[in-house]
Every structure is written in C-alpha cells, then in structure tokens.
Amino acid sequence: MSGARGQVHLWVVQRVTAMLLAAAVVVHLVTIVSAVRGGLTAAEIIGRLQGHEGWLLFYVLFALAAGLHGAIGLRNIAAETIGLRGRSADLAWVAAGLLTAGFGIRAAIGLYA
Amino acid sequence: MAEPASLKVSVWRGAEQGEFARYEVPARANQTVLDVVTHIQREIDPSLAYRFACRVGMCGSCAMTVNGRARWTCRTHVRKVVDADGALELRPLANLPVIRDLAADLTPFFEKWRRARGQFEPKDAPDGAVPADFAVVPPGSKARAEADAGIECIGCGVCYASCDVVAWNPDYLGPAAMNRAWTLVNDVRDGARAGRLEAVAGDAGCHSCHSTQSCTERCPKNLDPSSAIAGLKRALFWDTLLGRR
Numbered sequence: 565m566s567g568a569r570g571q572v573h574l575w576v577v578q579r580v581t582a583m584l585l586a587a588a589v590v591v592h593l594v595t596i597v598s599a600v601r602g603g604l605t606a607a608e609i610i611g612r613l614q615g616h617e618g619w620l621l622f623y624v625l626f627a628l629a630a631g632l633h634g635a636i637g638l639r640n641i642a643a644e645t646i647g648l649r650g651r652s653a654d655l656a657w658v659a660a661g662l663l664t665a666g667f668g669i670r671a672a673i674g675l676y677a
Numbered sequence: 678m679a680e681p682a683s684l685k686v687s688v689w690r691g692a693e694q695g696e697f698a699r700y701e702v703p704a705r706a707n708q709t710v711l712d713v714v715t716h717i718q719r720e721i722d723p724s725l726a727y728r729f730a731c732r733v734g735m736c737g738s739c740a741m742t743v744n745g746r747a748r749w750t751c752r753t754h755v756r757k758v759v760d761a762d763g764a765l766e767l768r769p770l771a772n773l774p775v776i777r778d779l780a781a782d783l784t785p786f787f788e789k790w791r792r793a794r795g796q797f798e799p800k801d802a803p804d805g806a807v808p809a810d811f812a813v814v815p816p817g818s819k820a821r822a823e824a825d826a827g828i829e830c831i832g833c834g835v836c837y838a839s840c841d842v843v844a845w846n847p848d849y850l851g852p853a854a855m856n857r858a859w860t861l862v863n864d865v866r867d868g869a870r871a872g873r874l875e876a877v878a879g880d881a882g883c884h885s886c887h888s889t890q891s892c893t894e895r896c897p898k899n900l901d902p903s904s905a906i907a908g909l910k911r912a913l914f915w916d917t918l919l920g921r922r
Contacts, residue, residue, distance in 0.1 A: 568879025575884045575910075576917045643880065644845045 570654060574636050581633040588626040613675040620676040627668025635661025681763030684755065686713060688725065689768045692775045697766070698722075704763060710750035711739050713765065714779065727779035734897065737833035741779050742768035747838040749897040770838040786834050786851065793854035794876045797861060800868030812866045824863040827856045827905050829898050836892035836902050848881040852892035852902030855883055859905035862912065871922065874913055883909040 599608070613619050639657040642648040681704050687697040700717050711729055718725040729739040734752040741750050744758050744766050759765055773781040801808040814821055836852035837843055843851050858877050861867045877883050883906045892902040916922040 568875065568882065571879035571884060572913055572917055576914060579914065580918075640885075644842075644885075649880070 570651070574639070574654065574658075577632055578636040581629040581636075584625060584629040585633060588622070588629060591622065592626065610675060613672075615676065617676075620672055623672035623675075624669050627672060628665045631663070631665025631668065632658075632661040635664065681759070681761060684713060684759065684763045684765050686717065687764075687766045688714075688717065688779065689775075690725075690778055692777055695775075695778075704755070708755045710741070710743050710748070710753045710755055710758065710765070710767070713755060714741075714750065714767065725779070726777040735831060737831035740770055740833040740835050740838070740897075742766075742771055742838065747771065747835040747895055749833055749835065752897060770834050772838050772840065772843045773834065781834070781838075783834055785847075786837050786853070787832070789850045789854040790832075790857055792876060793850050793858045793882070794869060794873040795854055795857040795861070797864065798867055798869035800866055803868060814865055818865075820863040820865055823908065824860045827860040827900055827902070830856060830900060831898060833897065835895050835897055839891040839895045841889060841891065842885050842887060846881065846885060849885055850877060850882050852906065855886075855909060856900060856902040856905040859908050862909065874909070874916065874922070877909050878913050883913070886910070 599612070613623075635657045638660075639648075639654065642653070642657075684702045684704050686700045686702050688700060689695055690698045700721055702713050702716050702721075705712070711732065714725070714727050715729075718727065727739070727741070729751060730736040731738070732751045734749060737749070739750045740747060742748075743750065743753060744764075747770055748758070755765065767779060769775045769779050769781040773783060773786060776782045799805075799808070801812070816825075830853055832853065834853070836856075840849070840851055842849045855877055858873050862870055862873060867873075886903070886906045888903055888907065890903040893900070893904070896902065913922070
C-alpha cells in the first residue's frame with residue numbers, strides 16, 4: 565500500500581465498490597419498502613434470508629463494498645483536511661474497512677445459518 | 678454600468694507578509710487591469726514589482742488575483758471586474774510563494790510540469806535524432822482531437838492558483854501539468870505513455886482531483902484541464918483493472 569501504486573489501487577477499489585453499491589442500495593431500498601408492508605417481524609426476516617445462498621452472497625458483497633468504500637472515502641477526507649497520509653494510515657483505513665465489512669458479513673451469515 | 682471617474686486600487690505590497698497599499702488611478706476607456714498596474718508603477722510608485730511581457734494574452738506572465746479571482750490581467754478589462762464604486766483589489770497569484778508585491782514565484786508550478794513528464798519524448802528518435810520521415814497524424818482521429826483540446830495552454834498559472842486541491846495538498850501536480858500530460862498521452866508520436874501515466878498517478882496526481890472544475894471555469898484560454906484529468910483517471914482505471922500496468 566505504499567506509494568502511488570497503492571493509492572491507485574485504493575482509488576480503483578473505491579470506484580468499483582461504488583458501482584456495486586449503486587445496484588446494491590437500490591435492491592436494499594426496494595427490499596426495505598416491500599418488507600415493512602404489513603409490519604416487520606423477526607420471523608419474516610429469517611424466513612426471507614435463512615438458507616438462501618443468493619441473499620447471503622448479496623449481503624456479503626454489499627457489506628464488503630460498503631465497508632471498503634466508506635473507509636477509503638474517510639481516508640481521503642482525513643488526508644485533505646487533517647493531513648493524515650502515508651502507508652500506515654492507509655493500512656489502518658483498509659483494516660477499518662474490512663472490520664466494518666466483517667460485522668456486516670457476520671450478521672448476514674447469522675441470518676443465513 | 679456607470680463608469681467611475683477614478684479607481685480605488687488596493688495593491689498587495691511585501692512578500693508572504695505584507696499589507697495592502699491604496700492608490701487612486703484615473704479610469705479610462707478600454708483600460709485593462711494590467712494598464713492600471715503599469716500606471717501605478719510608472720506614475721505613482723516605481724518600486725512596485727509585477728510581471729508582464731507580451732500584453733496580448735500569449736505569454737502567460739501577467740496573471741494576478743483580481744478582486745479575489747485569478748485572471749490574466751492584460752486581457753481583463755477593468756469595467757468587467759469593477760463595480761460603480763471603482764474598487765479594485767490586486768494580489769499575487771494564490772498557491773504560490775510570493776517574490777514581492779504582485780510577482781508570484783512560478784518555480785513550483787513549472788517544477789510540477791517536469792514531474793508530470795510534460796516534455797515530448799519522441800518514439801522514433803529517443804536520442805534526439807531527426808526521424809527519417811514525417812509522422813502521419815490524422816487530424817480527425819480521436820487521440821489527436823483530445824490532444825488538440827489542450828495544447829493552447831500558455832502556462833499562466835491561473836488554474837493552479839484557482840485549484841482547491843493544490844491548496845490542500847502542496848504536492849498535488851495541479852491542472853496545467855496534468856493537462857499537458859494528457860496532451861502527450863494522446864500524442865501518437867510520443868513514446869513515454871506508461872511512464873507518464875505512472876508520474877501522474879496517485880494522491881499527488883490525478884486521483885486527488887475532485888472535478889470541481891475551477892480550472893476549467895477560470896482558464897483564460899477556455900481549456901478544460903478538468904476533463905484532461907478525468908481522461909488520465911480513465912486511462913489509469915482500465916490499465917489497473919486489466920493488469921496493463
């Protein structure tokens with residue numbers, strides 16, 4: 565993650581995750597709107613997600629994209645506003661992004677299993 | 678608009694530290710901002726430092742901050758920038774060290790052109806020899822059209838002084854250097870595409886651009902450095918994604 569090469573990779577990851585999120589957020593919002601019709605219950609959510617590989621894959625990708633996209637965005641803001649730059653800062657941001665994604669993935673697996 | 682009888686001109690005096698001096702300059706028809714500065718130096722205070730050469734918008738020497746906005750002063754009519762009260766505020770270009778008064782030091786600006794590999798590196802004659810034959814470049818080709826869109830830069834530094842990213846990150850190459858790099862990336866006679874794309878990649882290069890387009894908005898030659906930088910990003914995106922770099 566050092567030098568311009570790593571910076572370009574972070575930028576490419578952010579753009580690719582943005583494309584994924586554009587689609588994922590639409591699916592997410594449509595799901596929310598249709599799911600809350602007639603009230604929201606735990607049983608209904610588990611009924612929709614448990615044992616469905618398609619939804620598991622969707623939420624794993626969604627969480628991964630959101631975690632990385634957000635962390636790289638915060639990295640850019642921190643670099644420009646408080647001058648937080650460099651290899652160790654970049655690695656810390658990627659770790660924060662993966663950790664955030666991990667929470668989401670853990671929840672998705674929990675609802676699938 | 679009512680023409681004021683005289684202009685009340687505030688001029689930056691000093692270097693990084695300094696203050697505004699106030700001068701009263703007679704208003705004239707078709708007067709440019711550079712005419713006003715020249716009047717002050719010749720008629721009022723010969724110690725005023727500023728820079729100009731051609732006076733016709735070719736050389737890129739005379740850019741200053743005029744009422745808070747970077748402009749080429751030789752082609753800026755006073756009536757376009759002054760209200761009925763006749764107030765004019767002149768500073769040196771922003772984002773650059775100040776030598777004295779209205780003269781900014783453009784060394785960092787041109788140093789970044791060098792860092793962005795802004796010099797033509799001929800494919801056919803890397804040792805500087807003259808190629809045996811002329812290169813055939815179809816003027817209507819897409820690459821040539823991209824290059825043509827950016828080659829009229831006069832190096833005045835207006836875009837660089839107007840760029841927020843330069844203000845945030847002193848290492849950032851800036852619009853003019855990357856506009857130059859993009860013209861060369863699209864020059865089919867040039868042989869340094871890969872190295873040049875590496876030179877403009879990353880946080881000090883095109884990937885920090887926010888596309889707020891102050892450079893494009895303020896370029897006195899109506900060039901579009903913002904689109905040039907977007908072109909560099911696009912080229913690097915596909916090269917990175919497809920493993921071509």
